[in-house]
Amino acid sequence: MSFRLELLGFNVTAVEDGGQAAAEISRSIPDLVIVDTVLRDGDGLEWIARIRTEHAADRLPIIIFSLDPSLETVERAYHAGAQDYLITPFDPTVMEEKIETLLLSQKTSVKAKAK
Template structure:
């Protein structure tokens, strides 16, 4: 079973994402900010990261930069999931190493399609 780390400061978003991804046969761990997520990745590198942009302590873009520097940090597929929907934000995320981009609000169909596009399902 593949492992996805869901990183979002909203417990509601984490809960919705967990339900969708568990239905898609992922095991889920959660983090409230980029710093917590980075610590979890150092302990156990996930197959995928569903990542919010705007969070306290460490935002999604900084987390992504730090993740990609870790040993094995190039392997997880990172899907940004955020309200930041302008072309500039999307381009910055992809340049930083994101594999895909989802706009909030999202549903199962969107998550499933994006995870298929990056080869996770």
């Protein structure tokens, strides 16, 4: 996935676990976060909720990737703070569309607040 995003022109910082991701976010808030529901060091949905409160990342676009298509998990993801959910395996063009949509809506939101 990182390679594909880099081919599309994105700067990608890939990390191994939630602890590394939190450290990266505390250094610099990224334009977008992609996270799995299952992390090596914990639950991805709990991690999202913690990032939202600890790093004042309330407007940070987050996409969840998951093998779990259950409605309960999807609802938990949105309640934790995700803006989109993608069930794996997925069509790479669907991933690209979701990323572009989130980034565009983020730019529009920032412009609207600046006025």
